[in-house]
Amino acid sequence: MAYVFPRPAQYYGKVVKKEYLNNKTIKLDIVSEKPEKFFFFPGQFINLKVNQFIYRPYSIASYIDRLPIISIILTVAHEGLGSNYVKSLNIGDPVSFIGPSGRFVLPDELYKYLLFLVTGTGLAPILPMLQQLTELKTNSEIELYVGFRNEDDIFEESFLKSCESKLKNFKYHICISQPSQKWAGFQGRITDFYKIIDIENTQCFICGNPEMVTEVIERLKLMGINKTRIFHEKFVLFGK
Ligand SMILES: Cc1cc2nc3c(=O)[nH]c(=O)nc-3n(C[C@H](O)[C@H](O)[C@H](O)COP(=O)(O)OP(=O)(O)OC[C@H]3O[C@@H](n4cnc5c(N)ncnc54)[C@H](O)[C@@H]3O)c2cc1C
Structure with a gap:
């Protein structure tokens, strides 16, 4: 599929759903x-x-089959213009946005191994990508590592579970950097766990915390992954 990216434009709409996925993450449907x-x-x-x-x-964070509804998933733990604005929104409130923007999309040619490495709400753009991969009926082996600080931060795991049954060759791993005693899964940062089986046949998709993204890209390059096979989105913080 060759991408013809739509030109970003100003859109107007309204809030149709607002849901707390956990105590610091909101999913907003517009x-x-x-x-x-x-x-x-x-x-x-x-x-x-x-x-x-x-x-x-x-x-x-939603797939094109839900248009004209789109979802975003955002952290609201900090005091910020965006987080406070979204916290204040109610169903039916008017909203406006400019988009779509960005080039963090699946490439036309998919390799045998697709490795996704994300932290926190960096999972958001991966959710529709997984649906796209399901529709494409890809034969690629797909592995997703998602990093959260603690178990309470996990969101959309039921969606990831459903992908495991719909998308053949898909596995996901949740890594918790500061787990409670009862956490039995991966403990640490995603960078401690991922493995690359076949350097020549792997494409990597990295999203979330900017420092993590930079660190992983450097590591992947040192491992010999060509930069044309590394796709990333840094969730740069504004307002500083
Ligand atoms: C291309 C792109 C896509 C993005 N997509 C998402 C997304 O889907 N979901 C999402 O949650 N974020 C996403 N982000 C990051 C988000 O835009 C920033 O976190 C933004 O700064 C939030 O704005 P704010 O007005 O709430 O806080 P700001 O007013 O920008 O910042 C206020 C204070 O809070 C701090 N702060 C801001 N964001 C965070 C945070 N996430 N965690 C901790 N402290 C923070 C700032 O450093 C500052 O001190 C994306 C960023 C980019 C560049």
Whole structure:
């Protein structure tokens, strides 16, 4: 599939659902109403208007089959213009955004091994990508490592479980860096666990914390992965 990226434009819509996935993560569903049909490719993001002049980027966490509804999943643990704005929104409130933006999408040619490495809400753009991979009926072997600080931060695990049954050759691993005593899964950072079986036949997709993304890219390059096979999105923090 060759991508013809839609030009980003200003869209207007309203909130149709707002859900706390855990005590610091909100999933917001927006229906895009004007001026025309909104379209995007899985992995792209929107810039949500959070006050008269300011926008914040959030990846689209839903698949195209839900259009004109799009979801975003965001951290709201900090005091920020974006997080406070989304916390204040109610069902039916008008919203506006510019999009779609970004080039963090699945490449036309998929290799035998696809390795996804994400932290926190960096999982958001991967969710529609997994649905795209399911539709493509890919034969690639797909492994996803998701890093959270503690178990309470985990979200959308039921979706990942459903992907394990729908998407053949898909496995996911949750890594907790500061687990409680009862956590029996991977303990540590995702960078402690992932393995590359076949360097020549692996594509890597990295998303989330900017320091993690930079560190992983450097490591992958040292391992011999060509940079054309590394796809990434850094969730740069604004407002600093
Ligand atoms: C392309 C792209 C896509 C993104 N997609 C997502 C997404 O899908 N979900 C998502 O949650 N984020 C995403 N981000 C990151 C998000 O845009 C930033 O975290 C943004 O700064 C949040 O804006 P804010 O107004 O809430 O906080 P700001 O006003 O920007 O910051 C206020 C304070 O909070 C701190 N802060 C900001 N964000 C965080 C955070 N996440 N954790 C801890 N402290 C923080 C800042 O350093 C600052 O001190 C994305 C970023 C990019 C570049």
